[in-house]
Amino acid sequence: MYIEEISIINFKNLKDVQVEFSPRLNCLIGNNGSGKTNLMDAVYYLSFCKSFFNAADQLNINHDESFFMLNGNYRRDDSAEIISCGLQKGQKKQFKRNSKVYKRLMEHIGLLPLVMITPSDNSLILGGSDERRKFMDGVISQYNQNYLDDLLKYNRALLQRNNLLKQFASEHYFDAELLSIWDDQLVEYGTRIHDERKKFVEKLIPVFQEFYSFISQENEKVGLVHYSALYENNFANLLQQSLKKDRIAQHTTVGIHKDDLVFNIDEYPIKKLGSQGQNKTYLVSLKLAQYEFIKEISGMKPILLLDDIFDKLDRHRVEQIVKVVSDENFGQIFITDTNREHLDTIIKKMNADYRIFNVNSGIIEPLP
Numbered sequence: 001m002y003i004e005e006i007s008i009i010n011f012k013n014l015k016d017v018q019v020e021f022s023p024r025l026n027c028l029i030g031n032n033g034s035g036k037t038n039l040m041d042a043v044y045y046l047s048f049c050k051s052f053f054n055a056a057d058q059l060n061i062n063h064d065e066s067f068f069m070l071n072g073n074y075r076r077d078d079s080a081e082i083i084s085c086g087l088q089k090g091q092k093k094q095f096k097r098n099s100k101v102y103k104r105l106m107e108h109i110g111l112l113p114l115v116m117i118t119p120s121d122n123s124l125i126l127g128g129s130d131e132r133r134k135f136m137d138g139v140i141s142q143y144n145q146n147y148l149d150d151l152l153k154y155n156r157a158l159l160q161r162n163n164l165l166k167q168f169a170s171e172h173y174f175d176a177e178l179l180s181i182w183d184d185q186l187v188e189y190g191t192r193i194h195d196e197r198k199k200f201v202e203k204l205i206p207v208f209q210e211f212y213s214f215i216s217q218e219n220e221k222v223g224l225v226h227y228s229a230l231y232e233n234n235f236a237n238l239l240q241q242s243l244k245k246d247r248i249a250q251h252t253t254v255g256i257h258k259d260d261l262v263f264n265i266d267e268y269p270i271k272k273l274g275s276q277g278q279n280k281t282y283l284v285s286l287k288l289a290q291y292e293f294i295k296e297i298s299g300m301k302p303i304l305l306l307d308d309i310f311d312k313l314d315r316h317r318v319e320q321i322v323k324v325v326s327d328e329n330f331g332q333i334f335i336t337d338t339n340r341e342h343l344d345t346i347i348k349k350m351n352a353d354y355r356i357f358n359v360n361s362g363i364i365e366p367l368p
């Protein structure tokens with residue numbers, strides 16, 4: 001599966017762009033702030049119906065304009081797919097597959113599998129546990145639509161339960177039966193979500209460790225642990241046990257909304273001790289394991305977006321990563337860099353069909 005061509009109007013600083021891509025390797029070169037990441041984000045948008053960076057959709061519209069449009073021509077299972085998206089200021093976005101508007105955007109997720117590795121993945125290590133839950137949820141919902149549905153329902157029930165706990169406290173009364181309506185829902189959806197996360201992490205760990213050990217040439221050993229109270233007891237019991245605490249706190253203190261992933265390097269938390277290069281190696285290995293996982297489940301080679309991936313890594317680690325992605329296991333790849341030499345080395349090593357594009361102030365031109 002790959003994107004053959006994209007046209008972009010008014011998406012961030014890309015005002016009028018039309019580019020044909022190589023099915024294998026696409027290199028984007030340009031100075032800082034020229035629009036390389038924005039192009040990748042447009043490709044990301046067409047897979048996920050949202051930007052990797054801007055939670056608020058309107059921020060993706062060029063500052064001087066009132067709408068943006070994206071159109072991507074894809075090859076998938078040997079047939080053509082045309083995916084387009086338009087967003088007008090103050091209105092709901094429209095997402096279309098082969099001219100037919102999606103009723104629910106969720107239906108589109110997973111059609112065009114994609115993995116993006118960017119410097120902002122650092123928040124997975126340095127940020128709060130919500131970042132790591134988002135990582136798990138993002139991957140699982142790419143191949144399991146029921147999961148996303150369960151997650152939405154869980155969050156709705158959680159909000160209702162928390163509102164009720166607040167109401168009980170402010171009005172000085174308590175109704176166990178009323179609360180149990182939300183408990184039952186949390187248990188139903190939460191247990192299913194827990195099982196899916198458990199399966200996902202169990203499969204991810206060995207693949208991730210193999211990538212890390214290959215890229216670092218076995219310099220360090222890494223670990224990854226899924227933390228969830230649901231490993232200790234069933235969810236219904238946990239809610240019962242924490243009821244007193246929840247009433248005092250006026251919110252639900254136990255559940256899959258408290259899950260975390262603990263990242264270790266040589267048995268120490270990477271958050272505290274990892275060097276910048278080790279952190280980067282950890283993140284790249286994690287995302288490559290995600291790639292393998294999605295590839296296996298979807299039966300397609302996802303598009304791989306590598307944004308500024310080689311920064312902070314020594315020459316050996318860069319070489320190892322290039323070796324990994326040159327493999328036939330990988331399909332279409334996009335790489336950004338400010339340095340032409342880096343890209344030339346990669347192109348030489350990969351020995352595959354490629355295109356290079358120069359990006360300058362939002363204008364994208366193929367280079368010979």
Ligand SMILES: Nc1ncnc2c1ncn2[C@@H]1O[C@H](COP(=O)(O)OP(=O)(O)OP(=O)(O)O)[C@@H](O)[C@H]1O
Nearest residue numbers: 012013032033034035036037038059060061062063
């Ligand atoms: N809504 C918007 N309207 C106009 N310009 C925008 C908008 N959002 C972002 N930009 C501009 O896009 C540019 C950033 O582009 P991008 O992140 O693609 O850079 P880059 O080429 O990847 O740079 P680097 O090498 O530093 O990573 C900035 O100049 C920013 O002002």
